[in-house]
Amino acid sequence: MSQTNGKMRDERPNLSAEVLEYVKVNAPRVALTSVRVVDGAGAPARENQTILMSGGKIEFAGDSAVAPSHADALVLDLSGKTVIPGIVGMHDHLFYTASSNRDAQGHVPAPGPFVTEIACTAPRLYLACGVTTIRTTGAIEPYTDLNVKKQIAEGRMPGPKMDVTGPFLTGAGPFPQMHQLAGPEDARRLVRYWADLGVTSFKAYMGITRAELAAAIEEAHARGLKVTGHLGSVGYREAAALGIDNLEHGPVYTDTEFLPEKQPDVCPPLPRLMEFWSKTEISSPPVEEMMRDLVERGVAITSTLPVFELSVPGRPVLQQRVLDAMCPESRTSYLTARARGVFMGMAESFPWESLFRKEMEFEHAFARAGGLLITGPDPTGMGGVLPGFGDQRDVELLVEAGFTPIEAIRIATQNGARYLERLDSIGTIVAGKDADLVIVRGDPSKNIAEIENVETVFKDGIGYDPDKLIESVRGQVGIR
Numbered sequence: 001m002s003q004t005n006g007k008m009r010d011e012r013p014n015l016s017a018e019v020l021e022y023v024k025v026n027a028p029r030v031a032l033t034s035v036r037v038v039d040g041a042g043a044p045a046r047e048n049q050t051i052l053m054s055g056g057k058i059e060f061a062g063d064s065a066v067a068p069s070h071a072d073a074l075v076l077d078l079s080g081k082t083v084i085p086g087i088v089g090m091h092d093h094l095f096y097t098a099s100s101n102r103d104a105q106g107h108v109p110a111p112g113p114f115v116t117e118i119a120c121t122a123p124r125l126y127l128a129c130g131v132t133t134i135r136t137t138g139a140i141e142p143y144t145d146l147n148v149k150k151q152i153a154e155g156r157m158p159g160p161k162m163d164v165t166g167p168f169l170t171g172a173g174p175f176p177q178m179h180q181l182a183g184p185e186d187a188r189r190l191v192r193y194w195a196d197l198g199v200t201s202f203k204a205y206m207g208i209t210r211a212e213l214a215a216a217i218e219e220a221h222a223r224g225l226k227v228t229g230h231l232g233s234v235g236y237r238e239a240a241a242l243g244i245d246n247l248e249h250g251p252v253y254t255d256t257e258f259l260p261e262k263q264p265d266v267c268p269p270l271p272r273l274m275e276f277w278s279k280t281e282i283s284s285p286p287v288e289e290m291m292r293d294l295v296e297r298g299v300a301i302t303s304t305l306p307v308f309e310l311s312v313p314g315r316p317v318l319q320q321r322v323l324d325a326m327c328p329e330s331r332t333s334y335l336t337a338r339a340r341g342v343f344m345g346m347a348e349s350f351p352w353e354s355l356f357r358k359e360m361e362f363e364h365a366f367a368r369a370g371g372l373l374i375t376g377p378d379p380t381g382m383g384g385v386l387p388g389f390g391d392q393r394d395v396e397l398l399v400e401a402g403f404t405p406i407e408a409i410r411i412a413t414q415n416g417a418r419y420l421e422r423l424d425s426i427g428t429i430v431a432g433k434d435a436d437l438v439i440v441r442g443d444p445s446k447n448i449a450e451i452e453n454v455e456t457v458f459k460d461g462i463g464y465d466p467d468k469l470i471e472s473v474r475g476q477v478g479i480r
Contacts, residue, residue, distance in 0.1 A: 012056045012460050013155035022124075022158050022472070024456060025463025027074035029054040032437075033064060035078035038445050040085035040413035040428040042406060045445040051083060053435040056460035061429050082443055084409055084451075085429050086132025086436030086459065088416025089160070089391045091248060091302050091376025094122045094148065095140045096330070096478050097383065111176045115380075117141045119148050120480045121473040122379075122387040123159025125325065128469035129388030130438035130451075132459045133416070133426055135163040137228065137248065137302075137376065138203040140177050142167050146198050158469060160459070161436075163201055163420055166194035169216050171207030171233070181208065184215035191219040204229035204244070206254075209265040214242045226419075228302070232256055232267030237293050246300040246419065249378070250366075251290070252277045252359040253308060258286060271350075278351045282361045291362070295371045300419050303363050303411070304378035305397040306390045311343035311352040322389050325470065330383055330478030337382040360401035367403070367411070374419050375412045386477055389452075396448050405448040435461035 015023065030053045037049040039061075050067035052059040060068055095115045117140060126134055139145045142164070149162040168178045169187055181187050191202060202220050204213050204227060213234055217227045221243065228246035229239055235257025236247060248254070256268050259276055280287065294301070309315050323331050343352060367373040375398065377390025385393070391412070398408035417427025425434050437458040442450035456463045 012462065013153065015155040015462070016157075019155055019158050022464050022468050023462055024465040024468075025074065025076070025458070029059075029070065029073040030461065030463070031067075031070040031073040031075045032078050032083060032439070033067075033075055035439075036082040036443060036445075037061065037429060038082060038084045038406060038409055039430070040410055042410045042414070044406065045082070045443065049083075051429065051437065053437075053458065053461040056435055056462075058429065058431050058433050058435050058437075060431055078439060080441075081455065082440045082445065082450075083429065084130070084438050084440060084444065085413040085427055086160075086438055086457070087130050087391050087395075087412050088374075088420065088427055089126065089131045089134040089376045089412075090374040090416045090419065091137045091304050091378045092122075092126060092131065092134035092387060092391065093138065093379055094119055094136055094145055096122075097380040112174050114177060115140050115175065116478060117144055118387075118477060118480060119144050121325070121477045123148060123152065123157065124469045124473050125386060125388035125477070126160045126391070127158055127388070127457055127459065127464055128454065128466040129392050130440075130454050130457050130466075131160050131388055131391045132436040132438075132457065133161040133163070133420070133422075135201060135376070135416075135420070136165045137201075137378075138165055138168050138205070138230075140167070140175075142194060142197075142199060149198075158464065161426075164199050165201045165203050165228075166190065166199040168203055168205040169208055169212065170205035171209060171212070178205070181212050184211045187212040187216040188219045191216050191223075191225075195220070195223050195225060199225075201225055202227045203248075204231065204234075204239075206230060206232035206267045208233055210234055210238060210242065213239065213244070217243045230254055232273075233265050235262070237290055240294055240297045240299045244299060246302060246374075247294070248302045249304050249308075250301055250359045250362050251287070252355055252362060255290070257290070274350060274355060277355055277358060282358055282365060287362075291366055291369055291371070295366070295369050298372070300372040300374055301363065301366055303373055303375045303394060303398065305356075305360065305363075305401070306377035306385045306393045307379070307381045308356055308359060309393075309397065310338075310381045310384050312356050313341060313352070316384070316393065319389070321470070322384070322386055324474055325386055325389075325477045326383075327475055327478040334383040338384065343382065360397070363398075364402040372415055372419060373411050374415045383478070392452050395451055399448045405445050408448060409444065409451075435459075
């Protein structure tokens with residue numbers, strides 16, 4: 001934002017006719033008055049607030065009694081409503097892992113599961129649900145993701161701001177769409193190549209070796225970029241010692257370091273890992289030592305509770321809005337997989353609820369110990385976690401895990417911005433920051449489920465209509 005003759009100059013992009021179809025508020029200056037504000041920084045909700053926006057930025061945020069004149073602004077009286085910062089989704093893919101890849105018996109035929117890029121529907125759902133910034137956290141079609149980011153930034157398609165993660169860095173893996181690393185130099189080559197093309201973060205995956213991970217981290221850090229990981233072949237403390245910045249999902253589903261039979265650079269069978277964690281307490285000395293190590297080294301943990309909630313029989317409660325968004329094949333596939341009661345190839349009889357509770361316990365303890373907990377739903381699994389809807393569900397599950405609603409909103413906003421090193425522009429409601437705001441009907445500081453009642457989403461001061469965005473993708477998630 002700059003000034004000309006003492007006035008704010010609007011530097012927002014010109015929006016295409018397609019994007020303008022989903023815009024409901026677009027004025028040079030907008031005043032949100034008589035509103036409750038949850039600022040994202042952890043402060044209690046404040047009543048009777050005014051937020052002024054101009055030039056895509058927050059001009060003022062504070063008590064209505066001391067708000068500057070806004071006679072020239074479009075005034076929206078938001079009595080009884082709440083404004084929160086735009087959600088910063090930290091595990092938000094642009095693809096859909098439809099379980100329709102499976103045959104009638106639930107098996108995935110060779111050469112393995114394929115995932116579908118949903119570059120049209122995913123950005124619209126993220127924005128509709130109040131997610132104004134995302135990190136893609138692993139790409140199947142990185143060229144597509146980069147082009148989507150560009151088109152959104154230029155105002156040619158609706159969607160959130162994007163931190164584009166490069167293609168998965170892995171060895172042998174289950175997805176034939178992933179490149180298999182041939183060694184440390186190959187890892188360096190991929191990091192260099194994709195960084196040159198504009199990728200802004202990287203993700204290590206289950207089959208990576210320690211040498212490949214070390215090379216990728218070194219190369220990324222040399223360019224000021226960060227590396228996260230969904231690991232298995234490498235343990236959490238090993239990865240932390242190598243300098244990894246972030247670990248996905250939490251240890252209950254991914255940290256193999258405690259298995260006595262663990263072999264270097266080899267990912268043990270998932271049922272064996274689940275068996276171990278079903279018998280291990282989060283409060284045990286080895287786990288607490290691992291947690292302290294991560295906190296001391298500044299390694300963030302991404303909470304992805306919605307994708308693991310799918311493992312618990314009967315959860316989540318089916319929502320019509322989610323089913324309506326899916327294409328018919330994806331809807332049938334998800335409902336069939338849910339009824340079959342098989343998660344990650346293992347039966348419903350496995351102690352999934354206990355494991356789910358342990359992951360919640362770890363995340364709560366990690367944050368209480370001073371660790372940086374960030375959040376994103378990982379819209380994958382058996383297909384029941386969708387972009388945007390899953391981000392809202394993650395905030396709700398954080399409250400179920402023991403956080404207050406105010407804390408959960410802070411994790412989903414400020415913490416993500418802090419990790420991305422963008423706290424100067426997003427993540428909290430402060431004058432001078434980007435006007436990325438979500439108007440919610442009700443009070444999510446008291447009832448977190450009301451975070452789903454999104455009325456308007458502002459990105460850079462432009463207000464988008466969530467109902468129109470959601471309706472535009474009805475019946476299409478899973479195919480485009």
